[in-house]
Amino acid sequence: MSARTLCGHVDESMSDTRRDPGAYILAAAICDTTAQDEIRAEMEVLRLKGQNKLHWHDEDHKRRQVIIERVAQLPLMHLVVVRDQMPDARAERRRRLCMQRLLFELDQLEVATVTFESRGPADDRRDIDMVGAMRAEQTITSQLRIEHQKGPLDPLLWVPDAVCGALTADRVGDSTYFAEITAHTQLITL
Template sequence: MTLLRLPAQTKLHWRGESNRRRRRIVRDIAQADIAHLAVVRTGRDGERAERSRRKCLERLLHELGRRGVQTVVLESRGRADDMRDVSMVDALRAQRRVSARVRVAQAVGRNEPLLWVADAACGAISSALIGADEFRTLLGDRIAVFDISP
């Protein structure tokens, strides 16, 4: 992933890339032996983005735990948000909605190139939701999408 970074970039970020670069990034990701899981939620009118994020994270952690994943690294969103995420994961564990074996850590995006893969996969899914299916198609059957919209 670091080889795909342009000289002035500290990290790859889907929103900042041209469609030509997006194609290249997704093609490279599709060639790697990586399975992707994405959780999509189209919230209700007035639903806060943080609630949608939490619902998606709950399902994602559940699905990853079912597949035997033991460590999940989230992109850090700052100290306060990171602490909220940890509290939420602890509550989900206590409710047995997420496996106790799943550990969650946070990393600064520019320091963890594997987070760039997740960003690109999510970008491909988001693009498909608004009618630009090209990037999603490039990922083929390497990506499973769970729609948890109400």
């Protein structure tokens, strides 16, 4: 059994509900564990005075361009899963379907640890329970671990937020941002 040296940081987004209804996006930024501190430092530099964390939705076009250009230069791969064929399904259902596929793919890539942005104790517990169920079904191995972290505490979580934002813009007609990271991104649509 080889040592797993990759980690993933995950964030999610619902796409533009008016122009891209029903789409749910789950993105993972994947890097070698030895690169985490460098990436965190690079992302931290982008936080403006008074900002709790970088959040794509709160940024203007100029800032978004700066953020996505920085993301494109980092030693990262991106794995993005989109569920867009269930406009009437609850967001949590779409998230779970995306999460199942994302975790399967991350395990296949031999990622060791996946860090999700915390959504609170009850939602985090549901994620942990789902991982347990996937292990019991042997959909993923026990070598893949998940953890949760508050977004402001880990600048690496700002990366998948930007990837989700860039993909949302692309899905509604503005490919400017997503074009910057396409070469390093695997996109799976369910």
